[in-house]
Amino acid sequence: MSDDIVPFTPQSSLVQCFLNSPETGWLSVSIAPQPFELRGIISPYVRGFIPWAEDKSAPSRAFAKVIESELRLGRQIEAGQTVVDLGASPGSWSYVAVKRGAHVIAIDRSELREDLMRSPRLSFETADAFKYKPPQTVDWLICDVIAAPQRSIDLLLEWLRERRMRHFIVTIKFKGADEYPLLEQLKQHAPPLCADFRLTRLCANKNEVCAFGSIL
Numbered sequence: 001m002s003d004d005i006v007p008f009t010p011q012s013s014l015v016q017c018f019l020n021s022p023e024t025g026w027l028s029v030s031i032a033p034q035p036f037e038l039r040g041i042i043s044p045y046v047r048g049f050i051p052w053a054e055d056k057s058a059p060s061r062a063f064a065k066v067i068e069s070e071l072r073l074g075r076q077i078e079a080g081q082t083v084v085d086l087g088a089s090p091g092s093w094s095y096v097a098v099k100r101g102a103h104v105i106a107i108d109r110s111e112l113r114e115d116l117m118r119s120p121r122l123s124f125e126t127a128d129a130f131k132y133k134p135p136q137t138v139d140w141l142i143c144d145v146i147a148a149p150q151r152s153i154d155l156l157l158e159w160l161r162e163r164r165m166r167h168f169i170v171t172i173k174f175k176g177a178d179e180y181p182l183l184e185q186l187k188q189h190a191p192p193l194c195a196d197f198r199l200t201r202l203c204a205n206k207n208e209v210c211a212f213g214s215i216l
């Protein structure tokens, strides 16, 4: 045994094996209590990759971000739930919620696709996403607004602190890598307010990350 190989007992360790050919593979060993603390980062998907959802009827491919967040969360928007969609136009995120039978309050400066605007399950308000407050707690905040990352981070923290929603999916969009450290505030302040908090660059994300989860 070389100096850098640490002995372990299988009972107190997490052992993972990935075979990349019949003869070779990778073995990963974590000593307890790391397996418990880090279990959230172990993906049930092969190589952590979730294929982009396909739906040609959606207004744009942006709907794939909601589907992927729901899959990762293990929870989805359900019939009868209330959803606030901030920065909703042209309507792909609202499209998913309406299709599931939820009631959607869609906020944007521009209207959504015509069929969504006519949906009895959707009410549209021309408003500033950063000023909108729901009259009561909603089941979901979904937010894909184009804004500076600090504004989206502040918006999410405000909604969490004021417990305005039960579950959330919020995109944080970046112009450059120098903005990534802004996420540290979210990593510090959001988890204590949440029963489940994830911050991930989705397979369906470009230069953006998605914060999603459920409040306490």
Ligand SMILES: C[S@@+](CC[C@H](N)C(=O)[O-])C[C@H]1O[C@@H](n2cnc3c(N)ncnc32)[C@H](O)[C@@H]1O
Residues within 6 Å of the ligand: 059, 060, 062, 063, 086, 087, 088, 089, 090, 091, 092, 093, 094, 107, 108, 109, 110, 127, 128, 129, 130, 144, 145, 146, 147
């Ligand atoms: C990336 S698009 C949203 C796409 C949408 N999630 C979908 O699936 O179709 C961003 C939207 O944010 C809206 N937006 C940007 N700033 C806003 C603000 N302050 N208030 C409301 N909407 C805003 C834009 O008008 C734009 O429609």
